[in-house]
Each structure stands twice: as C-alpha cells, then as structure tokens.
Amino acid sequence: MAAIVNRVTALVPKLAQPVARYGQSKLSRFWYFARVELRPPMPSEFGQVQQGVQQILKSAATGGWRNLTVKQFGLNTLVGLEVMFWFYIGECIGRGSIIGYRPGRSEGIPAPYKYFM
Numbered sequence: 001m002a003a004i005v006n007r008v009t010a011l012v013p014k015l016a017q018p019v020a021r022y023g024q025s026k027l028s029r030f031w032y033f034a035r036v037e038l039r040p041p042m043p044s045e046f047g048q049v050q051q052g053v054q055q056i057l058k059s060a061a062t063g064g065w066r067n068l069t070v071k072q073f074g075l076n077t078l079v080g081l082e083v084m085f086w087f088y089i090g091e092c093i094g095r096g097s098i099i100g101y102r103p104g105r106s107e108g109i110p111a112p113y114k115y116f117m
Helices: 002-037 043-062 070-095
Strands: none
C-alpha cells in the first residue's frame, strides 16, 4: 500500500505541471477578453448606443432592412434570439420556477421569504 501511495505522490506533480501550463495560457487569454468584453459600458459610450438605436429605427422605418445580406440577417436574428433567451432565463430565475408564479402563497409573508414557503 505504501508503494502505491509513493508512486501516486511522485506521479501527481509530473501530471499537474503540463495541466497547469495549458490552463494558464487558456486562463490568461480568457482574462484578456473578459476585461474588454465583460466590462460595463462607460458613460462616454452611451452616445454611440443612442446613435445605434436611432439608426435601427431609421432602417426599420425606411425599409433599409431589405438590403441586408443573408449573413447579416442571420447574425442579427441570432443576436435577437440570444437577448430573448437571456430575458426568459432571467424571468425563470426571478419567478423561482420554470412553470409559473405561485399565486396565493404570498399573503402576509414578507417578500424575502414568500418563495420559500
């Protein structure tokens, strides 16, 4: 039994080093993109968002959406579906269930505890 433990303890550092090296490169790449993509918008970027929304509304009103390529249309559709799905997932989390709200259980129960009763 002691020989097996000695072999395993000698083998673990040899296996862990390549795994750590591989994971470190992937983790550094993740943090590089996370700093850029996952940060909240800066106040200076709100003007760009407003211009983008105005451009979308103008395109919808003038029929500019008809001039999109299939690739652009597909990407826009996927982004819209992603936003819709995240909304529905947030609703399910907020409700506390997938099926629906639980009416009749919240009378006289303080708000933080009504979902646990």
